[in-house]
Amino acid sequence: MNRRPGPLAQPFEARAHKPGHRSEVNPYRDTIVDFGRELIPTERARERNGRWSEEFGRNAPITLELGVGNGSWLAEAARVHPNQDFIGLEIRYKRCVQAAEKLRDHASANGRVVRWSWFELTSLFAPGELGGLVIHHPDPWSSPSKAKHRLIRPEFLSEAAILVAAGGELRLKTDFLPHRDALLAGLPGTPWRLVGTSDDVLGSGAPWPDDIVTGYQNKFNRAGLPVYAAWLHR
Numbered sequence: 001m002n003r004r005p006g007p008l009a010q011p012f013e014a015r016a017h018k019p020g021h022r023s024e025v026n027p028y029r030d031t032i033v034d035f036g037r038e039l040i041p042t043e044r045a046r047e048r049n050g051r052w053s054e055e056f057g058r059n060a061p062i063t064l065e066l067g068v069g070n071g072s073w074l075a076e077a078a079r080v081h082p083n084q085d086f087i088g089l090e091i092r093y094k095r096c097v098q099a100a101e102k103l104r105d106h107a108s109a110n111g112r113v114v115r116w117s118w119f120e121l122t123s124l125f126a127p128g129e130l131g132g133l134v135i136h137h138p139d140p141w142s143s144p145s146k147a148k149h150r151l152i153r154p155e156f157l158s159e160a161a162i163l164v165a166a167g168g169e170l171r172l173k174t175d176f177l178p179h180r181d182a183l184l185a186g187l188p189g190t191p192w193r194l195v196g197t198s199d200d201v202l203g204s205g206a207p208w209p210d211d212i213v214t215g216y217q218n219k220f221n222r223a224g225l226p227v228y229a230a231w232l233h234r
């Protein structure tokens, strides 16, 4: 789990590698550096701000997934939507590599994983550069005293509206109802409008037509616990 940095925090690159992340301790740290096309290391990410279409060599809608986990959604989305491009952010070295390996296994030229924090989106994307934003099971930080570390805060939708072009979408699936409540509470005064919700994605379906089950979603499905969803357009 990643804490929300304070207002005086250094840029992500400066704090991305903690001393305990030495390559002897975490071999994935080195794997990231020269993995190949599918995985963009932290140090080479910011230069792509405003130039992501050059990265993919075309002008196609770009969907950003925040916190890809093992990358099962990202790789499958890239595979079934070859006319769109997909970028996944992930903070943990091993998960970055797992997700990039899945993209490589599918030979998907339209997917990238970036080791980057979801709290620093405007340093990675220009206004309107994204066609969509998807969020699957963000860490709950369920204790009220830790709520300040949650991804979905009151100002989140305004920030997201800067990055996602008019006509774009935002999809959320979560096992933690306060995340969806916070998203819906943040709607007034933003360019976002609610298209649909689900209180049980497994039982009643997702609000969108083409749901792809994520690694965490599978865990909640197997445990018989509900997964909540919300679909917004702007």
Ligand SMILES: C[S@@+](CC[C@H](N)C(=O)[O-])C[C@H]1O[C@@H](n2cnc3c(N)ncnc32)[C@H](O)[C@@H]1O
Pocket (backbone or CB within 6 Å): 001, 002, 066, 067, 068, 069, 070, 089, 090, 091, 092, 095, 116, 117, 118, 119, 135, 136, 137, 138, 139, 214, 215, 216, 217
């Ligand atoms: C509960 S997991 C969900 C993974 C995946 N979305 C799924 O549904 O299977 C949350 C993921 O978000 C990542 N994460 C946490 N804080 C993050 C941050 N600040 N920036 C990017 N990823 C982050 C975690 O490392 C973890 O892989």
